[in-house]
Amino acid sequence: MPPYSATQQPAVRLPPEGVPTPDRRGFWVFAALLTLFPMAASAPSPLYADYAARWQFSDTTLTIVFAVYAAPLLIALLVFGSFSDEIGRKPVTLVAAGLLAASLTLFITADGLTALIAARALQGFATGLLTAVASAALLDLQPSRRPGLASLLGAALSTGGLGLGALLSGFLVQYAWSPSKLTYLILLGALGLLAIATASWADETVTHRIRPRIRVLVSVPAEARPIFLAATPCLISTWALISFYLSLGPKLVTTLSHSSSHLPGAISVALLTGLASLVTLATKNWASHTSMVSGCAVLTAGSGLTVAAIAINCPVLFYLSTMIAGIGFGLAFSGAFRSIVALAEPTERGALIAATYVLGYTAFAIPAIISGVISTHEGLCHTAIGYSAAVAGLALIALLSTHHTSRRSTPAGSH
Structure with a gap:
C-alpha cells in the first residue's frame, strides 16, 4: 500500500538554495523496514487455519483475529503519524520496532485466542507508526541522483512485503520445525538487525525538535x-x-x-x-x-x-x-x-x-x-x-x- 506520508514534505532543515545536499545514510534501512513490517503482518495468514484447529474457533473468530489489526493501525497513523516530524525519525522508528518485537514475542508464546488478538492489535499499532515515519524518512534520505525513488518504493514495498511474509510463512509451515514459532523468530532477528542499523548508522534528518502535539486531521x-x-x-x-x-x-x-x-x-x-x-x-x-x-x-x-x-x-x-x-x-x-x-x-x-x-x-x-x-x-x-x-x-x-x-x-x- 502506498505510504501515508508519501506526499507530505519532510520536516527537515534544508540548505540554502543552490547548495547541493549530500546523500545521507539510512535510505535502504528504512526501505527494508517498510518491507519487513508488512511481512510480519501477513506472516500469520498461512497459520490461521492451524490456530483455528488448535484452539477450536470458527471462521468468524478467525476473521476477528485478522481484522483487529486495522483499528490500532489507524489510531497510530492518524494520532501519532506526525510525531516523527517533531521529535525525530529515529526515536519513533525504534519505538515502532520495539512494539513489533513485543507483538512477535506474543505470537511466539501464544497459548490461546486472547494472546493472538493482543498480538495482532499490537502489530497493527506498530505498523501504523512505522508506516508514517518510514515513508517520511525515505523522502528525507532519498538519493539526490534518483528523484522520485522514495515515492516509487513506498508505493510498492508495502504490498510486496505482504506477499513475501505469506510466502515465507507458508514455506516454513510446510517444511520447517515448529513453524508457529520459527516464522516469528526469523522476523524478530531481522527486526533486531534493522533496529541496530537504525540506531547506530542511519542519519537523523529532523534537526529542529519541538514538543509533539496530538492532532487528528481527516x-x-x-x-x-x-x-x-x-x-x-x-x-x-x-x-x-x-x-x-x-x-x-x-x-x-x-x-x-x-x-x-x-x-x-x-x-x-x-x-x-x-x-x-x-x-x-x-x-x-x-x-x-x-x-x-x-x-x-x-x-x-x-x-x-x-x-x-x-x-x-x-x-x-x-x-x-x-x-x-x-x-x-x-x-x-x-x-x-x-x-x-x-x-x-x-x-x-x-x-x-x-x-x-x-x-x-x-x-x-x-x-x-x-x-x-x-x-x-x-x-x-x-x-x-x-x-x-x-x-x-x-x-x-x-x-x-x-x-x-x-x-x-x-x-x-x-x-
Whole structure:
C-alpha cells in the first residue's frame, strides 16, 4: 500500500538554495523496514487455519483475529503519524520496532485466542507508526541522483512485503520445525538487525525538535470530493480483496486443491500482492486516470473469473484469476490514490490521505468479519463466491463512475 506520508514534505532543515545536499545514510534501512513490517503482518495468514484447529474457533473468530489489526493501525497513523516530524525519525522508528518485537514475542508464546488478538492489535499499532515515519524518512534520505525513488518504493514495498511474509510463512509451515514459532523468530532477528542499523548508522534528518502535539486531521477538500466519491468503490473493492486473501484465502485454496499443504494458500497471497507491487512499479509513468480505469476493468475480470473458478472447483483457474486480480488491484489502487491526492493543495494532502486510509482500513476490516460470519453458517466456498462477485461488482461500478469523472477532475498529466 502506498505510504501515508508519501506526499507530505519532510520536516527537515534544508540548505540554502543552490547548495547541493549530500546523500545521507539510512535510505535502504528504512526501505527494508517498510518491507519487513508488512511481512510480519501477513506472516500469520498461512497459520490461521492451524490456530483455528488448535484452539477450536470458527471462521468468524478467525476473521476477528485478522481484522483487529486495522483499528490500532489507524489510531497510530492518524494520532501519532506526525510525531516523527517533531521529535525525530529515529526515536519513533525504534519505538515502532520495539512494539513489533513485543507483538512477535506474543505470537511466539501464544497459548490461546486472547494472546493472538493482543498480538495482532499490537502489530497493527506498530505498523501504523512505522508506516508514517518510514515513508517520511525515505523522502528525507532519498538519493539526490534518483528523484522520485522514495515515492516509487513506498508505493510498492508495502504490498510486496505482504506477499513475501505469506510466502515465507507458508514455506516454513510446510517444511520447517515448529513453524508457529520459527516464522516469528526469523522476523524478530531481522527486526533486531534493522533496529541496530537504525540506531547506530542511519542519519537523523529532523534537526529542529519541538514538543509533539496530538492532532487528528481527516477531511476531503471540496475540490477533491467528486473524484473521491467516484473512486470510493475502487478503494473499497481493492482493500476488501486483499483482506479476503489474507484472512480466509489460504483456507479457501486448501479447500479447492484438496491438499493439506500450506504452500498453495501462501502462493495465492504472494501472487496477488507480488503482481500488484510489480505492476505499480512498471506503470509508474501512467496517468492516474488511465491506471484507475484500466485497473478497475482488469479487477472486474479477475474477480469474475474467481467466481467461476470456485464454482467449478478448479484451483488452476483460481490461480489464474488471482494473477489477473493482482494486476487489476495494483493498477486500480495506485491510480485511485494518485488521482485523489493530486486534487488537494499541499497543506490539505495529509488530511485527505488520512481520509483515504480511514475508508481503506474500514473496507479492510468489516468485509472480512462479515465474510467470517457468513462462512461459519453457509460454508467457505459459497461465501467466497459471493465475496468475489461483490468485489467484481464494486470494481465495475468504479469503472463506470471514474470513466468520466476522473477525466474531468484530474489535472492533465497527473501522475
